[in-house]
Amino acid sequence: LGSAPVAIVVTAEADTWDIDTSPSRGCGHFVDWDKMPEARGPAQIPRDVLGRPPKELKRLAREGCWAGSHAGRARLYPRLVQRVSCRLVTPDALVYRDVAGRLFGKPSVSSHPLPEFLEGCPVPTYCLSPHGVTALKKILICVGALFPDITHSPLLPALAALLLHYSEDEAQCFESLSRLIASNAPHAAYIDQSFLAHQASCMTFGDLASKHCPAAHKLVAGAAENVLEVYSEWLSWLFPGLPFGYAVRVLDVFLLEGQKVLYRIALALLKHFGLSAAPAGLQGSDVKAELRAFARNIAEHVPVDKLLERAFGIRLFSRKEIWLLHMANRKALVERGITVVQRRPSFHLAVDMQKFSSSTVTAQEMRLVWSWIPERFSLFPPLLLFSTAQDGCSLQRFYSCCEGYEPTVLLIKTSEGEVCGAFLSSDWAERKKSGATSGFFGTGECFVFTVRPEAERYEWVLIKKPELAKAVPRSRQRSPSPAPESLLGSSRDSRSSSPNHLAVPSPQRRGRLSPFLAIRHFLLPSKTASMFMSGSRDGIVIGKGG
Numbered sequence: 065l066g067s068a069p070v071a072i073v074v075t076a077e078a079d080t081w082d083i084d085t086s087p088s089r090g091c092g093h094f095v096d097w098d099k100m101p102e103a104r105g106p107a108q109i110p111r112d113v114l115g116r117p118p119k120e121l122k123r124l125a126r127e128g129c130w131a132g133s134h135a136g137r138a139r140l141y142p143r144l145v146q147r148v149s150c151r152l153v154t155p156d157a158l159v160y161r162d163v164a165g166r167l168f169g170k171p172s173v174s175s176h177p178l179p180e181f182l183e184g185c186p187v188p189t190y191c192l193s194p195h196g197v198t199a200l201k202k203i204l205i206c207v208g209a210l211f212p213d214i215t216h217s218p219l220l221p222a223l224a225a226l227l228l229h230y231s232e233d234e235a236q237c238f239e240s241l242s243r244l245i246a247s248n249a250p251h252a253a254y255i256d257q258s259f260l261a262h263q264a265s266c267m268t269f270g271d272l273a274s275k276h277c278p279a280a281h282k283l284v285a286g287a288a289e290n291v292l293e294v295y296s297e298w299l300s301w302l303f304p305g306l307p308f309g310y311a312v313r314v315l316d317v318f319l320l321e322g323q324k325v326l327y328r329i330a331l332a333l334l335k336h337f338g339l340s341a342a343p344a345g346l347q348g349s350d351v352k353a354e355l356r357a358f359a360r361n362i363a364e365h366v367p368v369d370k371l372l373e374r375a376f377g378i379r380l381f382s383r384k385e386i387w388l389l390h391m392a393n394r395k396a397l398v399e400r401g402i403t404v405v406q407r408r409p410s411f412h413l414a415v416d417m418q419k420f421s422s423s424t425v426t427a428q429e430m431r432l433v434w435s436w437i438p439e440r441f442s443l444f445p446p447l448l449l450f451s452t453a454q455d456g457c458s459l460q461r462f463y464s465c466c467e468g469y470e471p472t473v474l475l476i477k478t479s480e481g482e483v484c485g486a487f488l489s490s491d492w493a494e495r496k497k498s499g500a501t502s503g504f505f506g507t508g509e510c511f512v513f514t515v516r517p518e519a520e521r522y523e524w525v526l527i528k529k530p531e532l533a534k535a536v537p538r539s540r541q542r543s544p545s546p547a548p549e550s551l552l553g554s555s556r557d558s559r560s561s562s563p564n565h566l567a568v569p570s571p572q573r574r575g576r577l578s579p580f581l582a583i584r585h586f587l588l589p590s591k592t593a594s595m596f597m598s599g600s601r602d603g604i605v606i607g608k609g610g
Contacts, residue, residue, distance in 0.1 A: 092134070094196030094228050100134070101191075101309045109136045114143055118320075125317045126376055128369065137312070138230040142240055144319045148254070150246040155210045157235035163206050164234065179208030180215065181257070187221040188304030190311070191229060199234045200225055206238060211245055216259040219326075220245070222303030223255065226315050251387040252322040260402050263296070264394040267439035269327060270295040271389060274436055275523065276331050276378055280338025282519070285435035288351040292439065297352055298330045305359035310368045317372075324383055325375075332375035333359060336366050389438075396440030420446075423453065424477045429515050433473065436521050437487050438509060441471055463599065467493040471509075474606070483515035486606040488597055495599040504608070506597035512606055522607075524594065 109130050113121065130136040155163075167176065182204065189197050203224050207214070214220070224241050231237035244254040256262040270292055274281050281291075288294045303311060318325045337358045362371070380386065420427045434442050449472065450465040466472055470491040477483050487510060494505040513521040598605040 092138070092229075093233075094193060094199050094231070095191055096193040096196070097191075099191040099308075100229075103132050103134055108132065109140070113140070122317070122320050125320050126372060128313060128316070128372075130316065131313060134230070137316070138232070141227065141230050141319065142236060145240040145243050148243050148247050148319075149249045150243045151248055154246040155238070155242045157239045159210065160203075160206055160235045160238040163209060164202060167205065167209065168202065176205050179204050181208060181217045182221060183216075185216075185218045185221060186300070186304050188225050190225055190304075190308045192225060196228060199237075200228055203228070203234055203238050203241065207241065207245070210242075211257075214245070214257040216262055217255060217257050218262060218299055219255050219303060220257075222311070223315075226303075226312060229312075247322075249322065251383040252324070253387075254318075254322050256323075260394060260397055262299075263397055263402065264390050265323070266296040266298060267292065267393040267397075267443075268386065268390045269298045269330060270439040271393070272327055272331060272380070272386075273298075273334055276380070277334045277338060278521065279342065280334045281435070282432070283338055283341055284334075284351055285432050287349055289431075291435045292442065294351050294355070297355070299326065301330055301333055301355060301359040302326060305356060306362060307360070310362060310371070313368050313372060322383075324380065324386060327386070328375040328378055328380060329371070331378055331380075332371055333362070335374065336362075336371070340365055392438075393440045396443055400443055422475070424475045425483055425515055429483070429519070432519055433475075433485070433513065433515065436511070436513065437471070437473065446473070459601070459603070463492055463495075467491060475515075482517065484513065485515065486510065486512045488606065490597060492597075492599055494597070504595035504598045504605075506595045508594035508596075510596040510606065524596070526594075 110116070110124075113124065113129070116124070124130075130140055187200070187204070189200065192200060200221075204221060207220070207224070220241070223244065224237065227240050228234075228237045231240070245257065247254045253261075256265050273284075273295060284294055285291050302314060306314065314325065314329050334355075337355060340358065341354065358365070366374075381389075420430055422430065425433065430446075434446075447469075449469060450462050455461050455465060468491065470489065472488045472492075473485060474488060475483065475485040488506065489509040490506045495503070497503070497505070508524045508526065511521055511523045513519070596607050
C-alpha cells in the first residue's frame, strides 16, 4: 500500500498491524464497560420473539424492543444473522478458527499487512477494550484473507466492531459478518464491497435526498460546490459518525431489513440537519464538516427514538425500485470508466462553474438545476442541443435538434425575465410512435421546475405518495381513452390540487419504459400514468392534470 496513510480510529499503525494472539472468550469480554452506555431499562423481549412473523419482528426492532438489554442483544444478534439468506459456501466459525490459527500462529505477537479494502476507511472501535481492538483487527485480517474480492467497503469495519460488542468470541463475530457479506437476498444487499458499488450507493442516496429532503437538499446545493461529494460521505454520518447508543439502534433494524434502513436513517439525519441549519443558512460553511459535527452531536438535537420514528415515516420506494435506481447509477459509473476493482477517484460535479455560460440561467442557478436531476446523469457535462438565439423559433427545428438524445433539460426564459423548465427523461423521437394522435410518453423521472422568481421543483405525485398507486386494485386497472382537451393540461396548474407534484395523466399510449420509475413497478390506474411528455406540430406539453 506504499506510504499512504490510512484513517484508523484509535489505532495509529499505517501499513501493518501488530497482533496479540493470546486467547480471549466470553460475551462482553471485548468491551470496556466504563465506556459502554447503560441499558435504558429492563428488557421487554417476548420469549417467542424469533417465532413472530417478519413484519412483527421488524416493528419490535424499530421500537427498540431489545434496546434495554445488552444480554438480550447478545442472544438475538447471532440468531437474526442466521436468518439472512446467503451463498451456500460461506466461511463460518470453524473456518475462522482454522485460518486465524494459521495466520497468527504460535508467536505471541506477529505483524500483518493491513487488509486492502480498508484503505481510506475509518475503523471505529466504539466501546471496545484493548483486547477487543486486537480481536477486531484479527477478524478484519481474516475477512481480507477469505474474501479477496472485497476491494472497498467503508461499512464493513464498523459492522464488525458493533457485532463484536455482543459476540461470545471472535469466531462468532466473524461468522455473523461473513453471512452479511455473502448475503444473496434479492434486492436487499447488506454491505457494498467495491468502490463501484459504494459510489453507486452514494449516488442513489443523492437521488433519494433530492426527492425526500428538498429543503435540506436546497441548502446543501446552495452552499456546496460539489453536491455529490457531500453525499459521498452519507454512510460516514452513520458509521462512525453516530454515537454508540444510536449506532447500535440502527444495527438492531439493519440486521432485519438491510441497506434500505441506512438510507432511511441518513435521510432523517439530513432532514434534522436542514431544520437546525435553516435559520442561519450554510453560506460560507464547510458543509461536509457541518454534517459530520451534526451527526457526532446528534443527541443534542433529537433523541434516538425520534430519529428512528422520523426515518420510518419517510415513504421510500420499494427495495426493488431502489435496487433498480442503484443499478442505473452503477451503469452510469461504468460508462465513466469505473470498474469493480477501481480505486477511489475524486469525483466532481459535471458542470464546470468557471466555463459554464448561458443567457437563460446563471452558473449558480444551473448548479441548482443540475443537483435536481438524477445523479447518474449529473456525472456528465451538459451539451447544448438547441437555442432560439442560434437556431430560431421553429418547433420542428427544436424537434430535429433534440431527437436522438435522452435525457434532456429544457430551460425557458419569459419576456418578463422569469425562468422555468423541465427535466425530460425520454427522447423526443418517441412522439412519432403515436402517429397522428398526440400521445404521452416519458417516465416518472420527468419533473418541471421554476428558477426565477423562486427556485422550486414539481415532481410526480407518486414519488412521495406511493400509497396512491397501491390503492388501485389490479382488477380495476384500465387505460382510459384520451380526452380531446388533454393537451390543454398545464403542469404549472398542478400546484392547485397537489403542491409541488405533477398530477397523473390519463391519455392512452404504449411506449418504451426506463429502468427506473417505470409503470410496470407500480399499481397504477393506466399504463400511461407515469408518462409526462407530449409533442405535436402545434406545441409541447410537460406534465398533465388539474
